[in-house]
Amino acid sequence: MxxxxxxxxxxxxxxxxxxxxxxxxxxxxxxxxxxxxxxxxxxxxxxxxxxxxxxxxxxxxxxxxxxxxxxxxxxxxxxxxxxxxxxxxxxxxxxxxxxxxxxxxxxxPNPEQSAVAAGEARRIAACLDELEQDRGAAVRGAYLEGQSYADLAARFNVPLNTMRTWLRRSLQSLQECMAR
Amino acid sequence: MSDVTPDTPREDDSLLAAEYVLRLLDPAEEARVAARLAREPALAAAVAAWTARLSGLDAEVVEATPRAAVKVDLERRLFGLPQRAPFWQRAGLWQAVSLASLAVAGFLAVQSLQLSEGPARAPLFVSEIAAEDQSLRLLAVYDSAAAELRVTRTAGDAAEGRVLQLWAIAGDAPPVSLGVLPSDATTAVILPDALRAGVADLVLAVSDEPPGGSPTGLPTGAVLAVGQVNAL
Missing domain, CATH: 1.10.1740.10 (RNA polymerase sigma factor, region 2, helix turn helix motif)
Known part of the structure; x- marks a missing residue:
């Protein structure tokens, strides 16, 4: 490797x-x-x-x-x-x-910032687990499967704007959790 | 910076960067962010930070080996032909040489030799070096008595600002340059000693090269045309 x-x-x-x-x-x-x-x-x-x-x-x-x-x-x-x-x-x-x-x-980013980001990257799975289950799954759906807000709204059966709000909050929590 | 969200521009931009990385923005928003990235290092850093953060999820991707043909096809799209020897043979271009074209070649060969040096008794060899789509075609006739390879371009030309370079390939050995083809339709080259004995098994090829020819001694540009040598 x-x-x-x-x-x-x-x-x-x-x-x-x-x-x-x-x-x-x-x-x-x-x-x-x-x-x-x-x-x-x-x-x-x-x-x-x-x-x-x-x-x-x-x-x-x-x-x-x-x-x-x-x-x-x-x-x-x-x-x-x-x-x-x-x-x-x-x-x-x-x-x-x-x-x-x-x-x-x-x-x-400068090397220091990227070292911080790399350290954060290792924590993403744990931080996603801290979110409510569906919300973590929505972030994964967007990143790993390329799903759009519309795709995610349909998948989780919620209105588009609700999905938008959900996901933005999730991302904010994720950022805070990973910076901890 | 502070015209839209004077209170918390940084947080908003960080979220925007996350949505950009996740491809959640609609095309118009996406284009706006892309335009801002060039002149706003802070936003670009936020995009890079989210890219790094989310990259932790790459570990969850199950690796999958693509079929071998995918790489062969990729290299052909990029470089013209697969790279590994014996790629000349694998290309299969020369297999497209028809009997009819060889017959024509033979006729032309005899004609051209009669014009230049009278009756020839030594064995003659011929090769039609052709592109798959016939956009470039050359006829090569080898007179073993003179060790001379006479090449006539019957279709196509070098691209603007490029030259055509002729190569001889014996088996799996690396291609040997026979020189850059002049812009004239016909040229003659003396085949190097080492190649003369095995002329009947040679493959001739023409590649696209920078002016003056390949700087490396091996084809660097696309291989445009390939032909097998045949005894006449």
């Missing part, structure tokens, strides 16, 4: 157009990224297309990823997740979410 440092190194080489490094990067990360897009799309054929699109973006944007405190896996997973969600919501084709990947690498 490649370490974060190995992955970072591969991304740096991919940024220089190194195809062998790209091949290795794919071998080391595709199971995770495919898992991410499959969870969102729930269909193997679409997931295969989405994971290819994600790696094409990674190839194109590798030069903009530099060790900025953001974990390289988080960067790649963010690209994969957004690519899958774009595919899920084909109607949003006009929004080019490539910029999400760019902004993550632009003015990112």
């Amino acid at each position: 490649a370490t974060a440092h190995d992955i970072e190194d591969l991304i740096a080489r991919v940024a220089l157009g190194d195809r062998a490094a790209f091949s290795k990067l794919y071998d080391n990360t595709s199971a995770k990224l495919f898992g991410v897009v499959l969870r969102v799309l729930n269909d193997r054929a679409s997931a295969e297309d989405a994971v290819q699109d994600a790696y094409m973006k990674i190839w194109r944007h590798a030069g903009r990823y530099s060790a900025n405190g953001m974990s390289p896996m988080t960067w790649m997973i963010t690209i994969a997740r957004n690519t899958a969600i774009d595919r899920l919501r084909q109607t949003r084709a006009t929004v080019d979410l490539d910029h999400v990947a760019e902004h993550l690498t632009a003015p990112g």
Whole structure:
């Protein structure tokens, strides 16, 4: 299993157009990224297309990823997740979410902030468990399955605005819990 | 910053950042946040912080290995052809060479040799180097007496600001450059010594390269056309 440092190194080489490094990067990360897009799309054929699109973006944007405190896996997973969600919501084709990947690498957090955030990340599961069950499930639904407010409202059988309020409160509690 | 929510702009922006990361905003809101990110480092930091926070959930994703064909297809989409040797053979392009085109090739070969050097007794070899969609096609004729490979471009050209480079591949060995093709339709190159004996098993290929040819000694751009050498 490649370490974060190995992955970072591969991304740096991919940024220089190194195809062998790209091949290795794919071998080391595709199971995770495919898992991410499959969870969102729930269909193997679409997931295969989405994971290819994600790696094409990674190839194109590798030069903009530099060790900025953001974990390289988080960067790649963010690209994969957004690519899958774009595919899920084909109607949003006009929004080019490539910029999400760019902004993550632009003015990112300083190392101290990202260390704090990484520490928080480990606590998210515990903090979600502190929420009421449905609310934790709604946050997971949004993150892991790419569900929209409308999807979540239908799933939990509540009005759209109620879901919006629920989720915003949950996120606020989550932030407080994780900062504790 | 303080025009909309003067009391608690930071908390509001943090929630907005969370909704942005979770893709909960509608497309118009999403575009507005994206536009603000470029000029508001605080908002960008909030987005990065939420990305990191939520990334803890990535551990809950069950890994799944995509089929091997997904990678092959990806590399073809990015680079033109799968990267691993013997990718020339795997491409299967040369299998598309029809008997008819070989017959034409043979006719042209004899013609061109008669024009240049009179009757030729040494074995002749021919190869049609063609793109799958026929957008680029070259005919190569090898005269073993002169060790000369005469290449005629019959369709297609280099892209604007790029050149076409000719390669010879023997088996699983790395491609050997036969040089950059000039803009003229016809050119002749002398086949390197090491390749002459095995000419009947050579594969010829043309790749898209920067001016002056590949800087690495191996194809760096897309492989545009491939052809198997055949005895005539």
